[in-house]
Amino acid sequence: MASFWPGGSPAAGVADAPANRGPTQMLDEHRLTPASISKLEVHGAPNTRRALLDHVLGPLVADSAAPGTTLGQVLDRIGDATRKLSRFDIFKEEGFNVFLSEAPRPEGAPPADRTDLEVAINVKEKSRLVFTAGTDFGNAEGSAYTNAIARNIFGGAETLSINASTGTRTRSAYNATFSTPVNNNPGLRLSLEALRSATQKPWASHEERLTGGNVRLAWLTAARDTHTLSYASVWRQLTGLSATASPTVRADAGDSLKSAVTHTFVRDRRDNPMLPQSGYLFRAVSELAGWGPLQGDVSFAKTELEAQSNLPLPLRGASLGAGFRFGLLYPLPTGYSLTGPAQPSRINDRFQLGGPTDVRGFKLGGLGPHDGADAVGGDVFAAGSVSALLPLPRTGPDSPLRLQLFANAGRLVALSTKPSAKAKGKAGKAEGQDRDGLALDSAAVFKSVKSAVGELGNGLPSLAAGVGLVYAHPAARFELNFSLPLVLRRGEEGRKGLQVGVGISFL
Structure with missing residues (x-):
């Protein structure tokens, strides 16, 4: 049975694994050797929920128990799992280390038909x-x-x-964004944002002020394509007209409400x-x-x-x-x-x-x-x-x-x-x-x-x-x-x- 010990101590023998048999040597010499994971530990993640680690690493242990699993497959899956952990953006890239060792066997036990591995994954959390x-x-x-x-x-x-920012065109901009992965999946993320800004548009003799918010759902496909679906409701003010503003700009001056998907x-x-x-x-x-149901006082497809x-x-x-x-x-x-x-x-x-x-x-x-x-x-x-x-x-x-x-x-x-x-x-x-x-x-x-x-x-x-x-x-x-x-x-x-x-x- 696999065990996850976030923040715990490495098991005895794991620290000695690089000197005895490192992952590279095991991969080169025994890639086709049948193997499974008997224990998996995570160290250095005291502020991370167990459920998030289980979601990423649990399938790694379960899949290794399947008949015919080789050491090469186990190592590839460990690499995939650590890359998935890094996509949460809560661990330092240089902080990932994986240590492998063979699980100890009872004295006098008959030879096994596969290698049982103990895996320790060390991580370093980014500043909170x-x-x-x-x-x-x-x-x-x-x-x-x-x-x-x-x-x-x-x-x-x-x-x-x-x-909060100020710039050459955007006189002021304030926004607050809360983002969270959905179902502990780094490839599926939900974000809520509130914003307020004032932007000068000298090429059209006015300033635009925005106040509103949006909700976004972003996901990454298996083909590495990204999709983002969002809904935004924004109160817009076209104001600050210059003395030379054209009739077209003056006709659109004032307030408008945009509600869009x-x-x-x-x-x-x-x-x-x-x-x-x-x-x-x-x-x-x-x-x-x-x-349709979007309302607002502007309506278009773009x-x-x-x-x-x-x-x-x-x-x-x-x-x-x-x-x-x-x-x-x-x-x-x-x-x-x-x-x-x-x-x-x-x-x-x-x-x-x-x-x-x-x-x-x-x-x-x-x-x-x-x-x-x-x-x-x-x-x-x-x-x-x-x-x-x-x-x-x-x-x-x-x-x-x-x-x-x-x-x-x-x-x-x-x-x-x-x-x-x-x-x-x-x-x-x-x-x-x-x-x-x-x-x-x-x-x-x-x-x-x-x-x-x-x-x-x-x-x-x-x-x-x-x-x-x-x-x-x-x-x-x-x-x-x-x-x-x-x-x-x-x-x-x-x-x-x-x-x-x-x-x-x-x-």
Whole structure:
């Protein structure tokens, strides 16, 4: 029978195992030898619940009792179990040690047909309370933050994180997140978050304030794909308009309530997310807001797709990459109807395109519809890029510094918001559904979306090319590029010359 002794002392003989017969020697010489686990102990986990350890390590002992189990299989399963424990993020990576020894046999007992093992797993728990302060980098924004983390609160790998930050665009942001594994499974995690933030958006002459919360369920599949399903309810305030704010921005100013369900799928097979040399990425985000039981005063379906592929070149350290993004926002009527009047999208729900981490060679929000100097966003976009990363002389192919040659293009289109007479009549009977008399009936919405998608291929997209330096830091990717806009549509804003990009996701 197996026994789990969290925080206990190793059994006699386990400490001597490396000198007598280490796991590597046993694996090399006797991998096909029949074996089972007679005792398993865990040391160094006094704050971790027994149930969590049993969930991970219990099957290890039970499976070893099956006829035909070999020593090689036992060792492989021990490795899988320790890796699973590390995914709870409550143990130090360097603190894992596994010691094996043969279980003692009674004197004079006949030879056994299999080797009985005693296994001792030593771990080191991470600090339960952590306070950090520093700087953070996201796409086109830097910030200073303070963060307090309470880890393994109830002994089941629960985490409470409280964060406060201020940055170049986000004037203030506060959020508290409680996260816990579901059924002691590190690949299935539930999170609850409350947030409040104020973000300046100078490309559209306003500030957006958010107050709300969300609940997320994230899981990892056997194929190493990640899924995240979330529900969020957020009160949004479009305020702080500048004196030069356009009529479009002023029309959307004020309060709105967004209630939405979002699903995110990610398959990442890149060898290095910050400086990929090979592999591919696929990401799909689908959002449904305001329709059916979701309520709120905005209603739409929104989809965004991203694909990236990287191939190594014959020159060591050199690679060729290509990326593509597509997004579509489809206005929906509120309630359960699919044929009622739908309001056009708001500026804080539309896509923005352009910037040093997006379509390089253009200002933030530089592509797509503008009202005066304001980038008011669009409902349909497509963007693509090709790039080559080359090692610099004297730096070597393993250096995080690369020379980059790139070309990228994009197109952002807004839906037509001219309402039909039929929609005006329906909207007049449905109080609260019409915003400034711009409601569209279902046929008009479909026609407008179809026209906008077709417009993506009408003429050349906005295009830029350039050369620059890329530095891949573990926390973020830094780019210094010289960009030259080659195709610029009327009203769009290019950026000729140097651009600095800092982020974790680049086109």
